[in-house]
Amino acid sequence: MTFETSGLHHVTAIGGDPQGNAEFYLRTLGLRLVKTTVNFDDPGTYHLYYGDGSGRPGTLLTFFPWRDAPSGRRGIGQATTTAFSVPEASIGWWERHLRERGVQTSRVVNRDAEDVLTLRDPDGLALALVAHPQGDPRDPWDNGHVPAEHAIRGLHSVTLSVSREDATAGMLTEGLGLSFSERDGNRFRFQAGAGGPGALVDVLVTPDAPHGLVAAGTVHHVAWRTPDEDTQAAWREELVDRGVQVTSVLDRQYFRSIYFREPAGTLLEVATDEPGFAIDEPLLELGRALKLPPWLEPNREQIAAALPKLDLPSENNPESRS
Template sequence: MSISTTGLHHVTAIGGNPQRNADFYLRTLGLRLVKTTVNFDDPGTYHLYYGDAEGRPGTLMTFFPWDGVPDGRRGTGQATTTAFSVPANSIGWWQQHLEAAGVRTSRITNSDEEDALSFQDPDGLGLALVAHPQGDPRDPWDTPLVPGEHAIRGLHSVTMTVAKEDATAATLVDDLGLRFVHQDGNRLRFAAGDGGPGALVDVQVSPDAPRGLVAGGTVHHIAWRVPDDATQLAWREELVGKGYDVTSILDRQYFHSIYFREPGGVLQEIATDAPGFGVDEPLLELGRALKLPPWLEPKREEIQEGLPELDLPDENNPEVAEILAERR
């Protein structure tokens, strides 16, 4: 493989009620809503992006949330757990914080000696918080509800569940440029670049598990980082040459994307780092207004009328968050 990813760009999932989704990820998990927009392929649905202060690649969890979405089923051919990175001394704090919010947790230590909490969001999406022994240098989003010393640093890893190991492993290594790290029972760990939080994927091999159904409470796709358009184009040509069915390059306004399925069925995206979330609004105002791409702007009134209202907490405004943090 001549081109390799440096790590995860984002994970996109399907949620239920948009307000409930925002309340959980902003208030309970303490992330920042860095972009309020719509699903460009289905403008009647929000697309909400959560991340750090600037929405840097590797910190992003995004959702297509809408009321009445049927429940999905976790199984093979899916990313079944999305893990966030937290400081090594914060797992106890998070356990108390989540349980106080009515979220049931399970505490585990994995084979890499990472202390972790597993839990689900209000729609049943599988999540985890992981404390990497070597720490995570990324700056957190600091809010009064989740102070900076305990706050999420970004994505840690994603777990993909597949029925068979070989073809998926080959795709990760030969076509995405990851390296095999180790195997623990039916779980294989792969790393991009130097490894560490934000550059890890675990493959859980479950031949007897049911086939997953992508709907409410499940991951739609995982995205890997690529630095620029030229590298993405070269990568697309290489993947097509190997026989993958790859989409054309799609303009997602804040990055450019291509998509393909690995042999185990998990939808993969390769997304550019640029142009980023400041392309259509100032850093201080990220996420506070509905943003539409130029080709949907003429339908703004119609789109807004079809979307439910979304009440964002004051903590999503950096100026207010700073004042509230000083009052702690």
């Protein structure tokens, strides 16, 4: 394997009502909406990007929210849990905060020396908050609802559900350059580089589970980082030479992407770190206005009219909290 990812870039999921989605991720989880755009392949729905203050790779959970989308089914061939990293001493605070917000959670469990609190978003998407004992140096977004000392630092890991681990493990190690880290029963952990929050994936072997159905409340795909377009192009060529069916390079405006599936069926992406979310609006105004790529801009009036109304909480903008 010539190329190695440095970690997670983003996770994209299917949501339901976009207003409820924004309220939960901005006010309950305390993330920032860093881009309000549309699904470039289906501009009849939003594409909402949540992350830290600037939307750095490794902090992003994004959504295609269809208001009338049917519920999906978690299962084999999917990323079945998306985990965020929080400070080690903050799990108790999050338990109280979520309870006050009416969100049901699991009891805190300790797994691989990390405290884990699981929950679901309004559409049933499985989430976890994980406190890593060595901490997480990434700066948080402070939106007023979640104090900075407790705030989410970014993605921690994803869990892929499979019926057997060998073929998926081969794709992770030989296709993405990850290395096997440890095993805990039927859970196999792989890491990018030295590992740690934002560079982890767990492969959960559940042979009796049903196959997943991608719809509301499930993950659509998992994206991994590559530094630039030249590396991505060479990486794509290597994957194709290995017999992997890979898309052409697609322009996602804020990064470039290629897509392919791991053997169990989960859709994976390799996305560039650049150019980032500040290319079409100032950093202080991220997420405030509907942004469209140049090829959709001529149809702005029709696209905007077809989208449901979305009222963003004022605290998404830094100047409103000063």
